[in-house]
Amino acid sequence: MLQLVADGFIIGSVIALGAIGVTLVYSILRFANFAHGELLTWGAYLAWTALIGIVAVWGPAEPLGPFSFGWPLLVALAISAVATAALALLVDRLLFRQLRQHGNAITLIMASFGAALVLRNLLQFIYGSIPEYYSREIQVAIRLIPRDVLGGLRITPDQLFVLGLTAVSVVSLHGFLTRTTLGKAMRATSNNPQLARVTGIDVDQIIRATWIIGAVLATVAGVFSGLTVQLRPQLGLDLLLPLFAAAILGGIGSVYGAVVGGLIVGLAESLSVPLVGAEYRAATAFAVLIAILLIRPTGLFGERT
Amino acid sequence: MTALRVVELEAGYEPGLPIVRGASLAVEPNEIVALLGPNGAGKSTLIKAIVGLVPVSAGRVFLHDRDITGRAAHHMAHEGLGFVPQTENVFVNLSIEDNLDLAASILRVPKKQRLRDLYDLFPDLARQRRLLAGRLSGGQRQMLAVARALVGEPKVLLLDEPSAGLSPKLVGIVFEKLLDVRATGVTIVLVEQNVKAALAIADRGAVLVEGSTRIVGAARDLAGDPQVAALYLGQHQGGS
Amino acid sequence: MPDLLGLLSYGTFFLVFATIFALVVLGLNLQWGFTGLFNVGVAGFVAVGAYTSALITAPNYPDQIGGLGLPILLGWLGAMATSGIAAFIIGIAALRLRHDYLAIATFGVAVTLQLVALNAKGLTGGPFGLQFIPKPFADVITDSLAWNVTYLLITSALLGLSYVALERLVRSPWGRVLRAIREDETAAESLGKRAFRFRLQAFVVGCMLMGLGGALYAHFVGYIAPEDFLPILTFQLWTMLIVGGSGNNRGAILGALVVWALWTLSGNVLRELVPSEYQARAATLQVVLIGLLLMLILLLRPRGLLGEETVVSRHMRDETADTKKE
Ligand SMILES: Nc1ncnc2c1ncn2[C@@H]1O[C@H](COP(=O)(O)OP(=O)(O)OP(=O)(O)O)[C@@H](O)[C@H]1O
Ligand SMILES: [Mg+2]
Numbered sequence: 001m002l003q004l005v006a007d008g009f010i011i012g013s014v015i016a017l018g019a020i021g022v023t024l025v026y027s028i029l030r031f032a033n034f035a036h037g038e039l040l041t042w043g044a045y046l047a048w049t050a051l052i053g054i055v056a057v058w059g060p061a062e063p064l065g066p067f068s069f070g071w072p073l074l075v076a077l078a079i080s081a082v083a084t085a086a087l088a089l090l091v092d093r094l095l096f097r098q099l100r101q102h103g104n105a106i107t108l109i110m111a112s113f114g115a116a117l118v119l120r121n122l123l124q125f126i127y128g129s130i131p132e133y134y135s136r137e138i139q140v141a142i143r144l145i146p147r148d149v150l151g152g153l154r155i156t157p158d159q160l161f162v163l164g165l166t167a168v169s170v171v172s173l174h175g176f177l178t179r180t181t182l183g184k185a186m187r188a189t190s191n192n193p194q195l196a197r198v199t200g201i202d203v204d205q206i207i208r209a210t211w212i213i214g215a216v217l218a219t220v221a222g223v224f225s226g227l228t229v230q231l232r233p234q235l236g237l238d239l240l241l242p243l244f245a246a247a248i249l250g251g252i253g254s255v256y257g258a259v260v261g262g263l264i265v266g267l268a269e270s271l272s273v274p275l276v277g278a279e280y281r282a283a284t285a286f287a288v289l290i291a292i293l294l295i296r297p298t299g300l301f302g303e304r305t
Numbered sequence: 306m307t308a309l310r311v312v313e314l315e316a317g318y319e320p321g322l323p324i325v326r327g328a329s330l331a332v333e334p335n336e337i338v339a340l341l342g343p344n345g346a347g348k349s350t351l352i353k354a355i356v357g358l359v360p361v362s363a364g365r366v367f368l369h370d371r372d373i374t375g376r377a378a379h380h381m382a383h384e385g386l387g388f389v390p391q392t393e394n395v396f397v398n399l400s401i402e403d404n405l406d407l408a409a410s411i412l413r414v415p416k417k418q419r420l421r422d423l424y425d426l427f428p429d430l431a432r433q434r435r436l437l438a439g440r441l442s443g444g445q446r447q448m449l450a451v452a453r454a455l456v457g458e459p460k461v462l463l464l465d466e467p468s469a470g471l472s473p474k475l476v477g478i479v480f481e482k483l484l485d486v487r488a489t490g491v492t493i494v495l496v497e498q499n500v501k502a503a504l505a506i507a508d509r510g511a512v513l514v515e516g517s518t519r520i521v522g523a524a525r526d527l528a529g530d531p532q533v534a535a536l537y538l539g540q541h542q543g544g545s
Numbered sequence: 546m547p548d549l550l551g552l553l554s555y556g557t558f559f560l561v562f563a564t565i566f567a568l569v570v571l572g573l574n575l576q577w578g579f580t581g582l583f584n585v586g587v588a589g590f591v592a593v594g595a596y597t598s599a600l601i602t603a604p605n606y607p608d609q610i611g612g613l614g615l616p617i618l619l620g621w622l623g624a625m626a627t628s629g630i631a632a633f634i635i636g637i638a639a640l641r642l643r644h645d646y647l648a649i650a651t652f653g654v655a656v657t658l659q660l661v662a663l664n665a666k667g668l669t670g671g672p673f674g675l676q677f678i679p680k681p682f683a684d685v686i687t688d689s690l691a692w693n694v695t696y697l698l699i700t701s702a703l704l705g706l707s708y709v710a711l712e713r714l715v716r717s718p719w720g721r722v723l724r725a726i727r728e729d730e731t732a733a734e735s736l737g738k739r740a741f742r743f744r745l746q747a748f749v750v751g752c753m754l755m756g757l758g759g760a761l762y763a764h765f766v767g768y769i770a771p772e773d774f775l776p777i778l779t780f781q782l783w784t785m786l787i788v789g790g791s792g793n794n795r796g797a798i799l800g801a802l803v804v805w806a807l808w809t810l811s812g813n814v815l816r817e818l819v820p821s822e823y824q825a826r827a828a829t830l831q832v833v834l835i836g837l838l839l840m841l842i843l844l845l846r847p848r849g850l851l852g853e854e855t856v857v858s859r860h861m862r863d864e865t866a867d868t869k870k871e
Contacts, residue, residue, distance in 0.1 A: 032645040034585070034652070098844050106583055109648050110783065111843050113585060117780050118836035121829035128826065181410040184403055188396045195394060198356055200382035200411040200457065237776070241656050244649045279664040286653040293638045293646060 002145055002153040004270045010159050010228055012266020013166035017221035018239055019246035019258035020173065021214030027190035027253030028210045029100070031108040035091065036218065036243060037236030038119035039084055043219030044226040044235060045127055047073070047080035051134060066157035068137040069227070081219040088215040089208060091115055116237075124233040132231040134223075162224045169220060170259050173213070177255060182209055190253050242269065242285040249292045251299030260300060264288070306370055308334040308492040309355075309461045314364035316354035323362060324350040326516035330494075332461070337483070337493040339503035339524065342513035343536065348496045349391055351513060352463045356381045356388045369460060382412055387459030391466045391496075394450035397439030401430050404438050404453050412457035423452045426485060444475040451482065461492045468499045480506050504528045512536060550690065557693040559809060564700040565761045567801035570785045571707050571794060572754030578791035578853070579715050580747040581727030583644055586635075586651030587755055587782050589658040592774035593631050594624035594756025595763040596662070599675040602764075606675070609667045617681045621760045628756025629749045636745045655776065662771035674770030678763050700761055704798070707754060711794055723747055777832060781808065784839045790849025799850060808835060 018040055025033045054072040055061075061070035095115060099107050141154040177183035189196040189206045197203055225235055246265045250257025265285050272284040292299065309332040317323040324347045332338050342348050353359040355366050357378035365374045373384055381388070396404050405423060409416040424431035427448045438449055447467055454462055467483070468476040476499065484506055487493055497503035504510055510527040512520040514536055520527065527533050569591060576582040584590075598620035600611030631654070639650035662669045669675065681699065686692045714720055726740050763769045781804065789800020811831050819827040842849065 026645075032649055034648075095840055095844070102847070106581070106644055107843055107847065109583060109585075109645060110787070111840060113780065113783070114836045114839045114843075117777065118833050118840075121832040121836070125826050125829040125833070181407065184399065184407045185411065187398055188407055191396045191398045192393055194358060194378075195390060195396065197378035198358065198382060198388045198390070199408050199453065200379050202379045241649075241653050244652070248646070248649070277664075280660055283657045283660050286657045289650065289653050290638050293642060293650060297642050297646070 002150045004273065005267065006153055006155055006159075008267035008270030009263060010162055010266070011269060012263035013162050014221045014225045014228075014262075015239065015242045015246050015266050016259045016262025017166060017169060017217045017224070018243045019250065019262045020170075020255055021218050022243050023247040023250065023252055023254065023258040024186075024190075024210050024214050026247065028186060028193075029096070029108070029207060031106075031112065032244065034109065034112040034240065035116040035119060036112075036214065037238075037240035038116050038123070039088055039215050039218035039236070040222035040225065040239060041123055041233060041236035042087055042119065042222070043080050043084040043215070044222030044231050045123060045132075046083045047076045047219065047223050048132055048134065048226065048231055050076035050079040050083075063135075063137065066139075066142075067161060068135045068139045068156075068158050073134055073223075073227075077219065077223050080223070081216045084219045085212045085215040088211040091119075092207070092211055116240075120233060120237060127233065129233050132226075134226055134231075158227055162228060165220065166224075169217060170255075173217075173255060182206075186210065238282060241282065241289070242266075245285040245289040245292070248297075249288060249299055251301040254299070254301040257299055257301035306334065307331045307367070308336070308369060309494065310365075310367040310370075311351075311355065312365045312367075314351065314354060314361060314366065316350060316359050316361045316364075318350075318359060320362070324359075324516055325354055327364070328513060328516065328518050329364075330511055330518055330521070332492055332494055334460075335487065335490060335492055336509065337487055337495060337507045339500075339507035339510040340494060340496045340513060341498075341500055341503065341510055341527075341533070344498075346513045347516040348513050349465050350516075352388070352465055352494065352496060356386055356463060382408075382457050382459070385457070385460040387454035387457065387462040387491075389447075389450045389454045389462070389464040389467060391469060395438040395441070395446055395453060397437070400435050400437055401441070401449055402434040404449060405456055408453055408456035414457060419456060419458070423455060426455075426489075427452050427482070443471055444478065447471065447475075447479055448482065451479075451486070455486065455491070459491065461494065462486065463494045463496075465496045466498060467495070468497060468502060476502055500533075501528070554690050554693065557690065557697050559805070561693065561697050561700055561765055562762075563802050563805045564697065564704045565758050565765070566782065566785060566805055567798040568700070568704050568707055568761070569755050569758035570782055570789070570797040570801045571704075571711055572751040572758070573782055573786050574751075574791055574794060574797040575711060575715070575747055575754070576751035577786065578793065578797070579720060579727065580723045580744060581644065582640070582744060582748050582751075583648040584651045584748070584751070585648045585779060586653070586655035586658075588774040588776060588778040589651070589655035590628045590631060590752045590755040591759035591762070591778065592658055592662060592769075592771075593628045594759030595769045595774070596669055596675065596759075597627040597756070598624040598760035599678045599763050599769060600668075602679050603675060603677050604679075606670070609670065611668065617679060617764060620764070621757060624756040624760035625753040626756075628759070629753040632749045632752030633745070636748045640744045640748060641741055655774075655779065659771055659774065662774065669771070672771060674768060674773075675763075676768040678767050678769065680764055680767060696765055700765075703757070703761070708794055708798065715794070719743070719746075780832075780839075781805075781835065784835055784842075786849075787839060788842050788849055790851035790853065792853030793849070793851045796849055796851035796853075803850070804835070804838075807838070811835075 018036065021039065022033060022036050025036065051072055054076055061072050063070050095111050096108060099111055139156040139158060141156045143152065143154050145153040177187060185196065185201045186206055186209060189201060189203055193203055222235065242265050246261035247258050249264060250261030265288055268288050269281050269284045273281055311328060311330040314325055314328045315323045316325040328351050340348055350359055354361050357376055361375050365372060367373065368384055368386060373381065376384065399407065405420055406416060409419055429445055430449055430452060438446065441449060467479055471479065480502060483493060495503055495507060504524040504527055507524040510522065510524050511518050512533055520533060569587065573584065573587060576584050601613050601615050601623045602617050602620035603612045604614050606612035635650055635654055639647040663672055680692065682695055683692060686695055722743055726743055785800040785804040786797055788804050790796030811834055815827045815831055816824065
């Protein structure tokens with residue numbers, strides 16, 4: 001039981017970080033971005049490439065403390081975040097921006113659906129479809145709670161790292177959105193883009209910031225997923241439904257909602273395994289989604305406007 | 306020198322379908338001009354075109370003799386043009402303070418002092434600066450909308466039906482405030498349905514019919530002008 | 546002298562698929578082109594039809610439900626019914642909400658159905674799918690080319706029938722309301738509950754056509770498996786509609802032909818050019834190419850090859866303008 005909850009929080013962290021990007025793009029660019037999952041995949045794979053590059057130049061490094069990875073993975077994560085943000089900006093420039101100017105909101109969704117397929121297949125073309133790992137080290141899980149208490153709890157240092165860095169990311173983002181001018185301008189734009197413009201806010205700049213934040217968090221989420229599970233070209237596709245479910249559950253536009261939504265969807269997935277079996281785990285997100293659409297479509301923290 | 310000059314402006318939402326068709330208007334510094342006209346005449350479209358929210362297809366707009374035609378909306382606030390939209394004119398997910406504070410940071414005005422001036426002008430806002438703007442009542446919200454538009458010390462303030470949805474008493478209060486604002490040296494263009502109240506505080510009025518300015522004159526002349534009344538009544542009957 | 550018979554056989558084969566796709570794209574066009582409903586789960590609804598018809602008509606499957614051995618016609622009707630019911634349920638949940646929610650919900654349907662197809666072995670046969678799906682008239686027409694031609698006649702007739710029916714439907718008052726709803730959210734809101742009902746009807750009818758398409762596919766190929774209904778199928782169908790021109794039933798059919806031709810052609814070219822050990826990778830390039838085609842069309846020719854019939858849309862605009870004034 002405890003173990004399932006812990007697993008749920010770990011997958012929930014990945015979902016939460018991805019869902020923040022979905023919800024930000026949705027509230028500022030006003031469309032459901034079906035390509036967001038691919039940013040997670042690309043983030044994870046670009047980090048893998050960067051890792052190989054770093055190891056090739058500086059040689060392999062000792063793992064940091066109890067973790068399975070050394071400093072190169074952290075540097076690779078940073079490099080990949082920059083590259084993934086550049087990719088997101090490129091797709092926006094070539095595709096979404098043109099459609100924003102001429103088309104309507106719904107062509108944007110369709111374009112994002114197409115972009116998702118192109119990005120995924122391009123990645124599969126480059127990297128092939130065999131799963132990869134950042135590290136082949138087998139980690140010893142730490143037993144936090146003995147087996148006789150609610151089934152006990154074992155957790156690897158990497159998993160603790162994921163939980164910790166997720167918390168740090170969310171807290172920093174919160175600070176950014178409530179304290180800085182750019183953050184407030186993003187919230188203002190999400191509330192009312194026309195008013196934002198006449199207030200002097202350059203909405204194009206806000207959109208760029210949104211993509212960058214979304215892509216950086218997607219990279220972190222993708223790397224976490226690669227670290228705790230494995231790297232697969234389908235990683236983002238499989239996470240897309242949970243991301244949407246989390247964003248809608250939390251209330252579109254609400255960052256905290258996306259985090260809570262992500263954790264709930266992660267927990268639901270994990271707890272559903274003993275009930276419906278691991279093979280239907282992914283359908284849990286769908287059940288959550290339909291339930292929220294029927295019961296409270298504005299989500300838990302939806303803004304009343 | 307005119308504060309705001311609109312010359313033969315043509316603007317609309319879709320190419321080839323102009324809503325504003327040859328509107329002209331000259332506003333002197335520190336004047337209050339009421340822009341009147343029947344429903345659907347294109348008043349909102351005209352001021353949205355002036356501030357860059359609706360594409361302009363012909364004609365020119367000058368702000369203190371500087372040509373600002375077709376500049377992007379987010380430059381207009383920096384140019385010294387303040388705009389209060391008809392609806393949804395505050396950021397409901399930000400506090401009162403953040404509404405003003407954000408505008409000050411964006412427009413790079415000395416924040417502390419500017420906010421203090423505005424709070425002096427609108428003491429109601431000062432009392433509840435941490436309150437979420439979405440929770441304000443209609444009149445207070447309108448005050449915040451005006452204050453937000455004033456943050457950048459605009460030379461010209463454009464307001465779209467600030468009296469809409471307010472009780473007559475509140476309309477009086479808001480319009481009083483506009484006179485206070487004018488006293489600080491701001492030029493005001495006021496779009497209004499509430500002809501009487503608008504002409505009571507305006508120096509001059511202009512009537513927009515089917516996208517072009519038809520009658521321009523001193524407020525006190527327009528108030529009694531049977532032609533203006535006819536335009537209104539005629540359109541009202543035809544339109545509804 | 547090329548093998549004329551082979552060419553003919555290949556051509557029939559190609560056209561059977563093209564007509565089946567066209568039928569599904571007509572359903573999609575009713576949803577998107579005429580009503581503005583964004584369905585990202587087309588493959589799921591096609592799959593429901595295919596599996597239903599297989600389970601109704603195939604001979605008894607060992608170790609699993611279904612295989613009722615009923616007439617094929619019943620299978621096809623059953624396919625339309627189950628797809629329609631699935632659409633009804635999803636529609637109730639998602640059609641009242643913003644349009645993106647329908648997209649997300651239908652995407653979820655496709656993902657979930659894919660899981661069911663893969664894992665519910667007792668119903669769907671799992672990863673290996675269902676075999677022995679009967680081919681109509683196969684006992685009378687034994688020559689394979691003649692049978693293909695017969696099947697092509699069936700699919701073409703159904704396509705023609707659907708085309709005529711849809712053309713009448715979208716020109717009826719019902720169709721005009723659909724377009725009013727699509728064009729104008731405020732007009733739709735003024736219709737309130739009725740708008741929801743119209744949307745639901747269009748969504749269900751569209752999905753029934755998708756189910757029928759799935760059934761036609763199943764009975765032509767004779768076996769189905771989960772991998773026949775991946776998101777790429779949805780994507781191909783969307784590309785067909787956008788390339789042909791949404792809001793135009795002839796465009797939908799033309800798009801199906803053109804994109805299916807491009808798809809087969811690019812597949813053949815890649816197969817010729819790329820050494821066999823790289824084929825799997827090269828196949829991903831095929832998707833990239835079609836994806837780029839879709840995006841280019843969206844960017845450069847958003848109305849597609851044929852575009853929406855302007856008479857209809859002009860008429861439409863006046864109509865919504867009227868409703869707005871009221
Ligand atoms: N966003 C829009 N897109 C297309 N047409 C619009 C839009 N907004 C307004 N219109 C049209 O432009 C015309 C003029 O509208 P506008 O809002 O400028 O009139 P108005 O004079 O401000 O009327 P009111 O007194 O009712 O506010 C109307 O026919 C309206 O239908
Ligand atoms: Mg107006």
